[in-house]
Amino acid sequence: MTPKFILASNSPRRREILAMLGMDFTVIVSDCDENIEGEISPDALVRELAHRKAQAVAEKLNIKGDYIVLGSDTVVWDGKRVLGKPKDKDDAYNTLMSLSGKEHSVFTGIAMIGRIDGREIVSAEAEETKVVFAKLGEGEVRYYVDSNEPMDKAGSYGIQGFGGIFVTELHGDYYNVVGLPLSLMRRMLARDFGLTADDYIGKERK
Numbered sequence: 001m002t003p004k005f006i007l008a009s010n011s012p013r014r015r016e017i018l019a020m021l022g023m024d025f026t027v028i029v030s031d032c033d034e035n036i037e038g039e040i041s042p043d044a045l046v047r048e049l050a051h052r053k054a055q056a057v058a059e060k061l062n063i064k065g066d067y068i069v070l071g072s073d074t075v076v077w078d079g080k081r082v083l084g085k086p087k088d089k090d091d092a093y094n095t096l097m098s099l100s101g102k103e104h105s106v107f108t109g110i111a112m113i114g115r116i117d118g119r120e121i122v123s124a125e126a127e128e129t130k131v132v133f134a135k136l137g138e139g140e141v142r143y144y145v146d147s148n149e150p151m152d153k154a155g156s157y158g159i160q161g162f163g164g165i166f167v168t169e170l171h172g173d174y175y176n177v178v179g180l181p182l183s184l185m186r187r188m189l190a191r192d193f194g195l196t197a198d199d200y201i202g203k204e205r206k
Helices: 012-020 042-058 089-101 138-146 162-166 173-179 182-193
Strands: 004-007 025-027 067-077 103-116 120-133 167-171
Touching: 004 012, 012 173, 042 067, 042 103, 042 120, 042 173, 067 182, 089 138, 103 173, 120 173, 120 182, 138 162, 162 167, 173 182
Parallel strands: 004 025, 004 067
Antiparallel strands: 067 103, 103 120, 120 167
């Protein structure tokens, strides 16, 4: 029996990815505290935030059967600092220019909290993808920022949109950069929940 899937995220990209797979899921936006004190590595950061999001939603549920709450968080790491969503257009512009002609990493954390056959399960991991940007011109960056596409995205760009034109190399899971690493999700569902792809892929289409 396929568990009930709950996406603890308001990200349209994550919704689109799960919908693309034909998964049957509902969205419950997490209201967790995302403030983290002190220094923390980017992979540990996204794992912690993904877990907080999943836990905040799981605590509110009253489901008798099997379920899985999926939380996720994505950041861009330039080797020295975490680049989250831009504060404004100037911040987006400065971020993109700082990435120009260089390699950076995208980290996405996945946390799953659920119940399968009476077993309570908690799992959290992170995935890293390395991305190389071309040397960018000031005019094209200004034009891109004015499109508003960067404004709700970690690192100030969307690889699945206009921002993909800046990428010259990609090492790792493409969907990790979009916001939900499918290869990692599949491994976690198989290892920790005993589910194979045919247990949840395409269920909404049938």
